[in-house]
Amino acid sequence: MPVFAIPFPMIDPIAIEVGPIAIRWYALAYIAGFIGGWWLAKRICAKDALWGGARHPASLDVDDLIVWVAFGVILGGRLGYVLLPYGIEQLKADPLEAFRVWEGGMSFHGGLVGAAIAVLLFSHFQKKPLWSTFDLACVVAPIGLFFGRIANFVNGELYGRVADVPWAMVFPHGGPEPRHPSQLYQATLEGVVLFLLMLIAVRFGGLKRPGLVAGLFIAGYGAARSFGEVFRQPDAQLGFYAHDLTMGMILSLPMIPLGLALAVFAARRRLAPE
Template structure:
């Protein structure tokens, strides 16, 4: 195929306004709506899991629906604060040191999943201790619905035309407005499908077929599967420009942060099976 024909075959990026709608001077962005939708839908599914007594050890759910209603605020704060702080420390620390106001410019860099994961984990530990809830069961509930938020977040990344992939000539490659003239992998959609949709289906199957009765099993599956999916997609995703490639030009920060997650996930699976025995 000639260069001209290849250029014409590039998929057109659907230029969607990042602002969903405005209320006076207040602009509501798709990215913010994605967080809200992910958290609210995850909360709704979690409530249905807690109501199903047959899913839990001794047919006794680890917490009540009222607990989940209270926990919603805790986890939202943990995700947002952890996600932003994680992005600053893992990806943009030098820029924030040079210009501290950049720390609150969430539109300038965004959020880190690994930071949001850490923030949500801390919120779960504190909430479980305060309300005497089995910590691993709360981990399992949140892990089983977390892919919903990941799915919406990655779709929002695509809408914003950010976090695009590496240059490619695959038939579905597209040129992003901020990615130069080259066609690239729509890696945000790869992540939405792998880390979001596929993981949600798998975790629901695992949890609803006895997984919740072995405390920590769903959590271990979530952490391990996410790490594997993220490392896989990192081979197609363009690394952040301020960091680039690490260790000789192939390793990325996303891979580095996912390797400890894989180890923790495998340990959680081992611990769950050992505790069950």
């Protein structure tokens, strides 16, 4: 083992265990993300000055919206994992694998599609403005991303590539070589940095132009995830594609121009009268 390798802290993936009932850190991460997002979304909806004259969900609407989004994230994330190349081989070997959410295995891109469908359905059935609802969801999404990446680190999964940096770690399932703690890199980029970007956008009137914040989130996540993939070890069943691209990069890089186009389109809209 290299001199500078840091042993993995070996945190028990199970946070609380009482008899046959076991609560994992992975589940608590999702709960923390939803609770934190729910709390912040209610505060944002209660401040009409942030929205200018744009129609937006009321604070009470967030109670229903969080339920719709929770189902969308969990169903979309799990289906995305087992149907896309990430977990298709496991699904072929054991069809019940699709239902074992508690064992981990979620696709962000599948969760993003699931959440988008949930927001679309919520806006349609509850008669709420679509783009403002998307903006609201995107402002709070980095909270869940942060806790999710921390849970990946606790589980010792999605570790990084072999590295010789002083903070490299030896992960229990990653062999004897020290590796980048890429989960912590992604928690910082996709969670902290992206969250600060969302707050800055809100502070400077982003919510007054429906779709602007959503566009910045999509582009920001695409950039953060693509950069993080440089340090992350690709899933064993996928490996590298042409020009050392990973599946994460292939799915995330198109988000950058798509998000920027949406942000530019929203920025050119006329402001609604306050």
